[in-house]
Amino acid sequence: MKRGARSFPILAFSLCAFLMGGALAAQTPAGNAAAVGVKVPAHQRFVLPNGLTIILVPRKDVPMIAFSGFVRGGVLADPPAKPGVASLVAGLLDRGAGKRNAFEFADAVEGVGGSFNAAAGAEAISIGGQFLARDRALMIELVSDALLRPRLDPQELISYRDREIEFIKSAKDSDPSQIVGIYGRAALFGTHPYGRPQGGSERSLASINHADVLDYHSQYFGADRATLVFAGDIDPKWMKQALTKAFGGWAKARSKAPALVPAPRVTGRRVVLIDAPGSVQTYFWLGNVGVDRNYSGRPALDLMNTIYGGRFTSILNTELRIKSGLSYGATSRFTRGSVPGEFAIRSFVKTENTGKALDLTLETLERLKHDPLAPDMLESSRAYVLGQFPLQLETAAHWASTLADLEFYGLGKDYIEGYGPALAQVDLAEAAAVTADAFPRPTDLVFVLIGDAAKIREMAAKYGPVTEMQLSKPDFAPTVP
Amino acid sequence: MPKPSRACNLSVLLLSCLAPFALVSSAMAAAKPAAAPRVPGADQVKSLTLANGMKVIVWTDRDIPNVALYNWVRVGSRNEVPGITGLAHFFEHMMFNGTSKRAPGEFDRLLEAQGGSNNAYTSDDVTVYQNWIPRSALDLTFDLESDRLANLSFDPKVIESERGVVYSERRLSVEDDNAGFLYEQVQSNAFVAHTYQIPTIGWPSDIQGWTLEDLQKFFKTNYAPNNCTLILVGDVSAEEAFALAKKYLEPIPRQEPPPPVRTQEPEQLGEKRVNIERPAQTPLLYYAYKSPAANDARGPAINLLLSILVDGNASRLNRLLVEEKKLAIEVGGHFAEGFDPGLTWLMLTLPQGAKVNEVEQALDAALDEVVAKGVSEAELSRAKNLYAAGFWKQLATINGKAALLGAHEVFEGDYRKLFDSPAAYDKVTVAEVQQAAALVLAKNQRTVGVLQAPLTVPEPAPAATAPAATEAKP
Numbered sequence: 001m002k003r004g005a006r007s008f009p010i011l012a013f014s015l016c017a018f019l020m021g022g023a024l025a026a027q028t029p030a031g032n033a034a035a036v037g038v039k040v041p042a043h044q045r046f047v048l049p050n051g052l053t054i055i056l057v058p059r060k061d062v063p064m065i066a067f068s069g070f071v072r073g074g075v076l077a078d079p080p081a082k083p084g085v086a087s088l089v090a091g092l093l094d095r096g097a098g099k100r101n102a103f104e105f106a107d108a109v110e111g112v113g114g115s116f117n118a119a120a121g122a123e124a125i126s127i128g129g130q131f132l133a134r135d136r137a138l139m140i141e142l143v144s145d146a147l148l149r150p151r152l153d154p155q156e157l158i159s160y161r162d163r164e165i166e167f168i169k170s171a172k173d174s175d176p177s178q179i180v181g182i183y184g185r186a187a188l189f190g191t192h193p194y195g196r197p198q199g200g201s202e203r204s205l206a207s208i209n210h211a212d213v214l215d216y217h218s219q220y221f222g223a224d225r226a227t228l229v230f231a232g233d234i235d236p237k238w239m240k241q242a243l244t245k246a247f248g249g250w251a252k253a254r255s256k257a258p259a260l261v262p263a264p265r266v267t268g269r270r271v272v273l274i275d276a277p278g279s280v281q282t283y284f285w286l287g288n289v290g291v292d293r294n295y296s297g298r299p300a301l302d303l304m305n306t307i308y309g310g311r312f313t314s315i316l317n318t319e320l321r322i323k324s325g326l327s328y329g330a331t332s333r334f335t336r337g338s339v340p341g342e343f344a345i346r347s348f349v350k351t352e353n354t355g356k357a358l359d360l361t362l363e364t365l366e367r368l369k370h371d372p373l374a375p376d377m378l379e380s381s382r383a384y385v386l387g388q389f390p391l392q393l394e395t396a397a398h399w400a401s402t403l404a405d406l407e408f409y410g411l412g413k414d415y416i417e418g419y420g421p422a423l424a425q426v427d428l429a430e431a432a433a434v435t436a437d438a439f440p441r442p443t444d445l446v447f448v449l450i451g452d453a454a455k456i457r458e459m460a461a462k463y464g465p466v467t468e469m470q471l472s473k474p475d476f477a478p479t480v481p
Numbered sequence: 482m483p484k485p486s487r488a489c490n491l492s493v494l495l496l497s498c499l500a501p502f503a504l505v506s507s508a509m510a511a512a513k514p515a516a517a518p519r520v521p522g523a524d525q526v527k528s529l530t531l532a533n534g535m536k537v538i539v540w541t542d543r544d545i546p547n548v549a550l551y552n553w554v555r556v557g558s559r560n561e562v563p564g565i566t567g568l569a570h571f572f573e574h575m576m577f578n579g580t581s582k583r584a585p586g587e588f589d590r591l592l593e594a595q596g597g598s599n600n601a602y603t604s605d606d607v608t609v610y611q612n613w614i615p616r617s618a619l620d621l622t623f624d625l626e627s628d629r630l631a632n633l634s635f636d637p638k639v640i641e642s643e644r645g646v647v648y649s650e651r652r653l654s655v656e657d658d659n660a661g662f663l664y665e666q667v668q669s670n671a672f673v674a675h676t677y678q679i680p681t682i683g684w685p686s687d688i689q690g691w692t693l694e695d696l697q698k699f700f701k702t703n704y705a706p707n708n709c710t711l712i713l714v715g716d717v718s719a720e721e722a723f724a725l726a727k728k729y730l731e732p733i734p735r736q737e738p739p740p741p742v743r744t745q746e747p748e749q750l751g752e753k754r755v756n757i758e759r760p761a762q763t764p765l766l767y768y769a770y771k772s773p774a775a776n777d778a779r780g781p782a783i784n785l786l787l788s789i790l791v792d793g794n795a796s797r798l799n800r801l802l803v804e805e806k807k808l809a810i811e812v813g814g815h816f817a818e819g820f821d822p823g824l825t826w827l828m829l830t831l832p833q834g835a836k837v838n839e840v841e842q843a844l845d846a847a848l849d850e851v852v853a854k855g856v857s858e859a860e861l862s863r864a865k866n867l868y869a870a871g872f873w874k875q876l877a878t879i880n881g882k883a884a885l886l887g888a889h890e891v892f893e894g895d896y897r898k899l900f901d902s903p904a905a906y907d908k909v910t911v912a913e914v915q916q917a918a919a920l921v922l923a924k925n926q927r928t929v930g931v932l933q934a935p936l937t938v939p940e941p942a943p944a945a946t947a948p949a950a951t952e953a954k955p
Contacts, residue, residue: 109795113869325642388596
């Protein structure tokens with residue numbers, strides 16, 4: 001049993017947070033003069049003739065090498081009616097590749113204590129893992145097999161796909177708070193690629209066949225769409241040679257994923273109610289379209305979201321947990337992709353308190369938008385974000401994913417090194433400006449409620465027109481394109 | 482309530498048809514365990530026991546300008562009795578809610594304003610308070626930690642509010658969560674006498690019933706400085722940390738240590754079963770076996786056995802039950818290492834419509850095989866390498882180092898065992914793993930838990946119901 005404060009998504013800065021879990025980026029925290037001095041470690045970046053970008057970050061600490069990388073595409077490249085293709089491709093990369101079948105590949109990775117993960121996010125398939133440094137040659141062989149020579153075996157596809165479908169059912173049985181965001185994005189973004197379930201839905205997964213998977217891989221995989229970062233106990237000279245040999249023959253991709261266009265912000269309110277009969281709590285998500293990765297007000301935004309819903313003493317958590325005892329926790333975050341992702345508030349309360357908690361949540365947003373910010377609150381947030389920042393950039397694995405993230409969005413090292421100084425500059429006027437600009441008005445929100453509809457249906461209608469669906473329905477939206 | 486944090490899938494090259502020669506030999510070739518490397522840092526760790534009995538352990542690591550400061554308190558739900566179940570965990574929440582010097586909420590407000598964050602967790606055995614701070618907040622953090630240890634006070638209004646928070650946590654992790662629900666039921670049924678039967682989150686009636694007096698008594702009994710161990714890792718020297726500890730913590734007087742947990746679990750003489758019927762799309766099957774305490778010398782062999790069974794896609798049970806037979810979608814497990822003999826868990830999530838008894842038969846056959854024939858050198862080697870990699874990953878962060886130091890000090894009596902840990906795992910033999918299997922996979926020592934949707938029962942004939950009714954308990 002945890003106190004829970006740590007569930008605050010302060011920084012999800014890594015590529016993984018964005019490309020994998022589906023949280024497109026986020027805030028960045030930390031407080032104190034300490035972080036002002038955070039420096040990107042010395043590294044080498046080079047591009048092979050086929051367009052593959054490779055970054056090497058030597059960093060002796062423990063005898064391990066971490067890697068992180070991406071191939072552009074992801075859900076964005078999924079056929080719109082079949083979200084989940086990229087996710088299945090990602091899942092199949094290590095289920096048989098090169099000379100190894102699925103078991104042999106897993107055994108080769110785990111036999112040396114290594115790890116290899118791949119997952120589809122909104123705009124890319126990302127990979128990551130770690131090996132003991134002595135196994136560097138095997139690591140490169142396995143990573144290159146997975147990316148260049150996955151077998152994409154039809155039997156493996158069926159068993160992996162069918163299991164993914166069961167995992168969604170299992171999550172509905174045991175983890176409504178973990179899936180409310182999938183429903184939230186679907187409700188907010190609709191047919192926009194950010195609205196698609198990144199791992200697919202039960203229904204869409206069932207419709208995906210072998211040809212879909214082969215097609216995705218042949219169209220969107222290619223050296224010019226990819227970046228790989230290796231960090232840790234490495235000899236850059238040896239790595240460069242070995243990687244050039246292993247990846248030099250990777251062809252370019254045939255297609256580019258469709259361009260992303262920004263989704264419009266929502267005006268007014270609407271409610272999606274997901275009926276979970278017998279549930280004793282309501283899990284809610286309130287959101288609107290926020291800002292993108294290049295948002296110029298990023299430092300002020302991080303400070304303001306920290307104040308509003310990004311730390312234990314945030315306004316939201318103070319009202320819903322600390323003062324009222326209504327919930328175990330309440331958070332807010334901005335997910336920032338190549339185009340604006342969502343701003344979302346999340347919490348959960350006993351079914352009977354649903355209306356009370358929603359009203360309180362709306363009041364906090366009203367206060368944020370209209371009450372002047374106390375200067376000491378801004379100072380506290382600044383100290384917090386700066387003080388926590390170095391903890392997110394401690395290990396070789398952190399740096400591998402961070403450098404991949406910068407590469408993905410075309411951000412320079414100033415995104416890291418300039419962050420502390422930029423935080424130091426934020427004043428009340430700037431803070432007020434991003435609050436007005438990036439946070440939605442309480443009158444413009446999409447509500448998603450997972451709970452016992454018989455008990456909250458009437459109350460839900462108070463907040464806007466209600467569309468209802470069953471939790472057991474094999475989709476994440478009431479109507480699916 | 483340590484819900485399995487790891488629900489890894491995995492499995493192995495089991496027997497028969499699946500392990501062609503080439504595969505086994507290549508696996509073995511690739512899988513030589515790293516010759517347990519020496520763990521650096523032993524000479525950087527310093528410890529001091531304050532006059533009041535509190536031990537302070539410091540590992541200087543200046544990679545980042547931050548410090549992880551943990552207070553390990555030797556109290557958990559193991560120290561509770563009926564009527565106050567869940568109190569150790571509730572108390573953990575209350576430790577942030579005010580002292581005679583500072584109002585409720587000040588702890589978090591002050592710490593965050595200096596750039597720190599915190600959390601805490603409670604298990605069956607311990608309560609651990611964690612602070613992650615920039616080094617500039619060291620003085621404040623010591624001040625705050627000592628204040629709540631010396632001067633904790635309870636505001637009745639805050640108790641009521643926090644009661645709601647904890648109940649919400651219970652709804653989230655147990656009542657609306659099939660996995661959490663079954664875990665609680667299996668654990669509480671596995672023990673007839675020992676307090677490991679108590680769920681750490683507490684039973685609902687106790688969550689609603691705790692009183693101010695319960696809290697005061699619990700504090701007095703368990704929060705003696707001599708029942709705490711302070712761990713600091715990061716950008717701080719031992720001298721600095723010891724000076725701060727002397728200034729802030731040493732003045733807190735030593736107290737009578739909490740009474741030992743007297744009750745021992747009597748020997749289990751047969752399998753127990755728990756059947757839960759709840760709405761569920763995917764059934765769950767859990768096994769929990771009686772197992773030794775954390776400081777048992779066989780611990781490394783048990784952990785390696787579990788790794789062989791459930792860690793990674795190539796582990797035995799994952800390979801067999803998930804990949805080959807498709808009887809489960811996920812297999813996980815862990816050895817719950819506590820002060821007293823506890824449980825070793827195997828946890829399976831089954832696909833919709835699964836016939837649970839068929840899965841049980843296949844799982845039992847696989848486990849019998851391990852007990853009867855043991856494991857291969859390649860499997861053991863793989864498990865040792867996974868252990869080594871996991872160990873190094875933990876050592877890469879100040880947080881991981883603090884967790885390891887604390888666990889070794891508190892559960893094994895000496896933080897220095899951390900540095901021997903790779904060697905202890907490295908020397909485990911296949912024979913010892915087989916012995917561990919015989920020890921922790923005995924059917925008569927287990928509790929089996931099944932959670933599935935209510936089975937459709939055919940309409941009973943009226944005549945058949947009468948005898949059943951008479952058998953009902955009075």
